[in-house]
Amino acid sequence: MAEDRDTLRLEGVRKSYNTGTPLETEVLHGIDFGLARGEFAALIGPSGSGKSTLLNVIGLLDPPNAGSLFIEGREAGRLDDAQTTRLRGRAIGFVFQYHYLLPAFTALENVMMPVLAARGRPDEEMRASAAELLDKVGLARWRDKKTSELSGGQQQRVAVARSLAMKPALVLADEPTGNLDTKSADGVFEALREVNRDSGTTFLIVTHDPRLAQRCDRIIELVDGRIVADHPNSPGGG
């Protein structure tokens, strides 16, 4: 049973590709785990272990082949495309390895984008809350710059701010610092941590970087599509 206090709950989630063909491969073999509200967890594992697939399934980008997925206590597996899109937009924020900001828009407008898409028309409140988010990731001064004029670390921080625009319960970050130098990576990671502390948003961060994982509250290790380790971690203590 999914507990109401859980932001995320997976029960027996399986995911295969090329289903129904001789090339069928099961990537996730029954995943069970949950994230409580406000958790800051790292998902680690070697390449090809299924981390990104798991993230896509949790992010409602790829439907699971079996098992149940609950977002804030709501069964997400039985929704149609429009409902899935709505739930994804409302409850889940994404940060990818690459920022994927829209180059045609300014930093502020990029942060407004998810709310704009959901509400249809821009308004002052939207602008104000986007500005607040940019402020939070330390980019208040750059908000009217085109994203192409920002540095890699700044772009990724804009992406972090954007992922928070809809005040999601859960933010999924796929190698958020993978493309950055150590200093920028630290800045982005700090931004994530701060948001987690201030707003109680739940984070699941996929990373290769053991240094980064050690700074999370919980470490989930995925190997060959199975969770092999899942333990709390005290950042700074390692």
Added chain:
Amino acid sequence: MNRYAPFEWIAAMRFMREGLAQTLLIIVGVALGVGVIVFMSALIAGLQSNIIRRTLNYMAPIVVVPPEQVARPQRGDEKSALATLVQPRSQQLRSIDQWQKALAQIRRLPDVAAATPVVSGPGFALRGDASNSVSMTGIEPDSYLQVIGLGDKIVAGRLLLGASDIVIGTELGKDLGAGIGDKLRLTTARGGTETLTVAAIFDFGNRGVNERNVYVGLRTAQNLLDLAGGVSSINVKVQEPFAAETIAQTIQGQTGLQADSWIKTNAQFFTAMAAQSLSNTLIRLFVGLTAALGIASVLVVSVVQKSKEIGILRAMGTTRGQVLRLFLLQGAFMGLVGSLFGSALGWAFLMVWRGIARAPDGTPIFVIAVEPKLFLIAAAGATLVGTLAAVIPARRAARLDPAVAIRG
């Protein structure tokens, strides 16, 4: 960011501004296409209405004549004729039976604008040593002028047709050396001869007409052609020149006379016009198709280039419908803006053409009516074509699987 614009509009505008060079190129392409279409359509419409107008200047849309005389073969019994070879009868000049009644009947028809009785036949115009064969038309000036715009074509003298007056064309005047007030003799094969005074000279702008046609009073022509009290034909003007054939058939049915419309008597001319219209339509079709392909290809490229961004938009909660509309809007916008510039361009072409296409005396060779309707149709058409051209790329964008788009 315009606060009143919806998301799709804002994003569509930004996407187009981002690929400004592409967007401008395709808008210029659409503009050129629309310009050509507008120009060609106005030109050909002007040309055709001009040709029709000029043709109908000296030709009645419908000419009603007595039914043709046919030779009736003698028959032996029910089945076989005695004569197997029947020579067609020569058509003698005859009056329309009870023409006053027929004229009144024709004038009552709703689509008929005017009708006038005419006595026409061949004759010779003689002056001194010169003689010319002419086609003589005896008219009732008041009603005739309502059918044929002879009044505007008078270049000298006054159109008054007394019993001994004649109106001739410029060429005939030259051939006979006759001017206003000069006398000439008109004879016909039926033996009639009259000495007539040139009352006016006309110029229809057609050498054949100016050389052959002469106008005399109805009475005079009746005397010359030995057709006392009769008329050889009734000329009919209709409200809508292109409906002439159906009206002619109505007249034929109601009066029992033979009614020939200008559409039937100028079949070649109409075929040529139809061919012209067809080629115009084809050119429009291909220009439209080219513009559509241009818009579609630009958007297809844009979808491929932006597939990751579209995937992100989808991941952030943008619906398929929003993505679809976002691209349809771009197509519609490029079509509309292109057509606005194109209309201006077409209009400019027409103005330039007006300046160039002038007769030596400075008057326009023909009038092109620039109808606002044409621009409206062009704008609506281009917008529609742009939207349709965007359908395939837009659907492709909307179908993008966000997970695949981001991963790939």
